[in-house]
Amino acid sequence: MNATLQLMNNSFDSLKKKDPFSDEILALWVPVASYWLFSTFFHLLTKANIPYFEQYRIHSIGDMQKRNKVSMARVLSMVALQQLIQVVLGILVLHPLDPVSYAIREENTINSITAFFFNHYHSIHFAHILAKYIYLVLLPCLQFLSAMFIMDAHQYFFHRLFHMNKFLYKHVHSHHHRLYVPYAFGALYNHPIEGFFMDSLGAAIAIEVTRMTPHMSMLFFTFSTIKTVDDHCGYAFPWDPLQFLFGNNVQYHDIHHQSYGVKRNFSQPFFTIWDKLLGTEMSIKEAEKRGGFKKNTT
Template sequence: MGFSVSDEVLGTLIPVAVYWIYSGIFVILGDRLDRYRLHTKAEEETKNVVSKWMVVKGVFVQQAFQIAVSLLLFTLIKDETGVPKPNPPLYIIAIQFVIAMFVLDTWQYFMHRYMHINKFLYKHIHSKHHTLVVPFAFGALYNHPLEGLILDTAGGALAFLLSGMTPRVGVFFFSFATIKTVDDHCGVWLPINFLHFLFANNSAYHDVHHQLYGTKYNFSQPFFVTWDKILGTYMPYSLVKRKEGGFEARPIKD
């Protein structure tokens, strides 16, 4: 009798593994990425007020909550017959991806923006994420557990349910969303990055939001910049090469 793991469990655990594998690549590359960094190492050390070890522990806590809630959700919606739903044709999966991306973006934009508008929520919850003024890859999910529950877990659940995707398709969607989130927080601008060709929402775009001048702008995450542009919270920027190496995302003033 062979050992098998359900798609629901895979959909919960694989994105967690993808998070650490993809962010780990940036750690392994280390100094070789210096000429592509959006901030110097000195800025990272002086502007960020939490240690990297604290960030790792914080992400583990966040992911523990994420795993628990995801497994509970899958238990509640699981078919009582125990027969997995067949996966739809590729064109249907593509449509489900687009729907899920739109739902996740919409949820996260408005929840994220409200956490900045509401002073209590910002002070006691969202400000934890902004202690990383200089973002880095494995700090992407460094959040207050309640923020992770509201923005990521609840948003992901809505995207999954409203798109109608199967748990197997969900494995791929949430793994992709995880890669995109890590990439947006990686703090580097690589010359060849296919995600930058596909999405205007990228590491430089999100870096602007993490700076003091950009905290009221660029709320969109993780895919598009649509809601920022529609609702007037889009801050354009230009990438400028620094003399000491790397790039800087400078806001374009009117």
């Protein structure tokens, strides 16, 4: 216990000395800021009640007010608590980088890759360009994609466990399902235990396993936060890139919040692979047959 407290004290002391726009600090506050900004956008869109956008709403405002079993004030307070835990975990997990040491390591790695390709192609210029492309473009892309798959696997099995175990569902996961009609601010509304084990810990494991830099960690966690908010926004926009590029989108997740799909579509936040492999997927067509996604009026 004392060792943990000492670690936290050392981490916070180090944090105080950091530039708020350094990669390590950005990785802590940018995902949080993105949640509030993106959710506020959808909240204002709902309040504006613009006919063009309302045609894409999955549920009516009246349905939202009638069916949801938790106040927005409660939702926002629980989200703030989860994000506080998330920031503390981030302080403990993120590895501060010494710019000089990092630059030397980067140069040495690029030089090693360059030497490898020079032995094959006998062109130092081509070998160096290829090495920089691999290190600065290909490797980060592979890290990002790998982190997406790791987070998906982590969240699928924890999410399914929270549903299949009656005790965990009743006392933990049922909090999130008080939102029968999801909305953006409710994307991170969870019991703190679920928020820690499924969301914060899942991201931390993905970042740690792929050995992302703090800068890459910030990009990954911000993207996953925005994706999660979009999955709960309540609008099925055909031109939303997050919705037409990913099968796991706002309609896919909305099925899971309905009584007919509560034990289906556990996958989140990116792909539907685990639902397909393990037979827990409910398609939008199947949901429509069960009365889902009817045109709503406000």
